[in-house]
Amino acid sequence: MLAAQGAAGVAAFAGCMGDDDGEDILGDTTPESVLGDVDYNEDYEDEFNVIYPSADLNPVDDDYIFNPYHSQWNAGDLGQEFGFEYLAVFHTERGEYIPRVAEEWSIDEEGLRTEVTLSDEYAWSTGEPITAHDFVTAYKLDGYMGLGMEDFVDIEEGVYAEDDYTIVIEPRDEYRDMEEELWIEEWAEMILQVSDEQYGHFVEEFEEAETDEEIESVQESILNYDLSWDEVMYSGPWIFVEANEEFADQIPNPEHPIAQEWDFFQRIGVYVDEEGVQSGEVDWGDDSPDLDDVPDMYGEGPLPYDGQSFAIIFGTEDEYIRDYPEVRQAIAYAVDVPFLTETTATEGTDYDEYSTGVDSLYVEDYVESDVLEAMENYGPEDTDRAAELLEDVGFEQEDGEWLTPDGETWTLNFPVGDWFDIHSEMISNNLAEFGIDMDFYVEEMPTWQAETEDNLDYDLTVQLNYGMARDYHPYADFDDVFNNNTMGLFTERTGMIDEEVEVPEVGNPDGDTVTIDIEEELDEMSTADSEEDLIDHATTLAWVHNQTLPALVCYPWGGGHYWVNTEDWDFDLESDDWLTSNRITHYLLENGLEPV
Incomplete structure (x- = not known):
């Protein structure tokens, strides 16, 4: 049952x-x-x-x-x-x-x-x-x-x-x-x-x-089933055999048909994060490709495309964010997304112009081009438009500070995990400069996930995995957009809108209001028997997301970028074995690793 x-x-x-x-x-x-x-x-x-x-x-x-x-x-x-x-x-x-x-x-x-x-x-x-x-x-x-x-x-x-x-x-x-x-x-x-x-x-x-x-x-x-590192049965190529205050060791799984032939192990926690790469002490680092002062000993493997996006997620604690799409749109317009993207994303990444719920790198495969062109572009900072939207709801600005329709200081609770401290600080600064009182603070990622994300204890936050598919089918993205338990539009816990929503007719922001049954669109998308039907349903749901804006999708997030020590190890940077959902592990399973 x-x-x-x-x-x-x-x-x-x-x-x-x-x-x-x-x-x-x-x-x-x-x-x-x-x-x-x-x-x-x-x-x-x-x-x-x-x-x-x-x-x-x-x-x-x-x-x-x-x-x-x-x-x-x-x-x-x-x-x-x-x-x-x-x-x-x-x-x-x-x-x-x-x-x-x-x-x-x-x-x-x-x-x-x-x-x-x-x-x-x-x-x-x-x-x-x-x-x-x-x-x-x-x-x-x-x-x-x-x-x-x-x-x-x-x-x-x-x-x-x-x-x-x-x-x-x-x-x-x-x-x-x-x-x-x-x-x-x-x-x-x-x-x-x-x-x-x-x-x-x-x-x-x-x-x-x-x-x-x-x-x-x-x-x-x-x-509440607490399995420690030495209590779990491992099915993959690596197993933990030691964990102490100084380091942890992962060795090849002796029962794995490929890894059992390896003769190298990982010592974790000695040299960490970008400092480990910049000092030349680590042999591989899953860090930004934009690090400064990276030693010549490192090469870069191909970057797998993983379909994740970085997004500002709106919560339901604040009644104005929850009940008014205009307020969510105003917050979006107050953030300089192109500059955020240029500063924090992989070099060459373009910001998301559509915020449809489908990753911008393949949205054109699933959404009709004329509808994309008609969508609101929330990316470029436009504080005049943001102010207009808030005033339409009843907000007033006094001495540079936004007051709610009840005349109270509008304070937004903005907790984030420490993976995104730089990103979120830029967002918070934009909103503060616009006149919103920001309660911004950074938590360790596990704490944020357990206490903030799981409990929906935020007015807005930031997170990845907004947009789930890689290149398979748009259903995964839209099902996550509308049903995800921490940022879905109409789940029991987070519902911002009803399953039936009223939006301007698809592709015409100035057109008559139409009613869209989201669950019906999702069901019909899952059984679409032609490419034309699939695109039709995906286009409708993309339009709903753009108009209601449960989250501001900022830019596609490249996954699995690795700096690898090619001076001491024979990493093959030309191999396409890097380009899987399992990233460096799949590369190692296909190629092994030997000292130079």
Whole structure:
């Protein structure tokens, strides 16, 4: 039985559950260290070469929890990059999936019934084989936690293990004619972050739950399932074997069919961030390509396109931001987005002129050109237009300060994670210069995610991942725009607008008002049987986003830029193996790494 509240309720739990509650729910499922079950080379320090990455991701003292549903999970280098393996990864240049644990798959053209055959060469770090049962557990938990797959698949009956190495995935009846690209996108890039051994009991508890209260109890228990670095089973090429106050060591997973041949390990936390690159101490650094004073020892691999965007996200705590699109538009006009982009984005990046919810690098593939031309461009700073919009709502400016229609100082709560301190300071300065009283402060990213983002405790903030697709299908972007639990337009927690909205007719900002049923447009987009229909629905939803502006999309965010030490290591900068959703890890799996 699937909880009705979905991801919105799950995120609410994440923000309000305390540690004591979680321990009561977990009972005797509290994990223990499994490092003793890993057959690794304990003499790795003497026998392996050491690599120093720049990422400051030491999991000592449980600064990071190895549970993908936990607020202290890190989905970057700790998880998505190094520790856990994919079913398949998407190559952003070739536009195709590259199998990893999957050997092959077949899809029935009539009803999209899918069989995925797995390789039998992969195993967990503890030695147990990776099987279809592990992936089924992962799919089911994502569905039970309301993360999207449940929209298209009956989680209880539509995904199962035919045998130990065959997964069967079947869409719901109403989606058997959905576009194949969109269908593949729903399951192909599953990253195996949970094992059946450690998480299978949660699936059993969901299946036995009969009421919403019982389902919520299981969801709460997952959200509070604290797996430390030495308690988790790793499916990917790297495993943590040491974490102390000075450093953490990741060594090749001895059970991974490729990584087991490597003879180098990573020592994390010794030289960190851009200072590590500028000092020449790190061997690879995931940092901005615009760093100054980078030593000649570094080269730059190709930049994978990952479809993320940097955006200003509007909250619902302030009644004027929540209830008036004009107020959100005024804030947008008060920010100098072109200068923000020039200062903080990768060189050559253009700002987003449309703010449609679809990444600006491929919006032209899915939205009609004449409608794009008719859209409001909120990017260039226009304080006169911003003032006009606020005054239309009833705001007044007194001695350079904006007062609400009630005559009170208009103060905006603007907390941000420290990944974006420079970006947000520029935004805050623009708004303060315009006359808005800004309560701007920077928090450590894990704290911001757990206490601010999860609890929606902001009037505005900034974040990535606004726009989810790479080059597959626009549905992923728009479903996230309207249903994401922290910035969706009409989710239970964040709703700024109703599912039916009134906007000027599509492509004509001065035209008559029309009513758009957003859910209906999303449903029809998911089953569009022609490119023309797909573009029609995408164009309508892009127009809704541009007119209602739940977020100001500032610019596309290039992902996975690496400075790599080519003086000491044989990195191939001409290879296109960098250009996948798994970035440097995929490059290493395809090429290995040897000293020069």
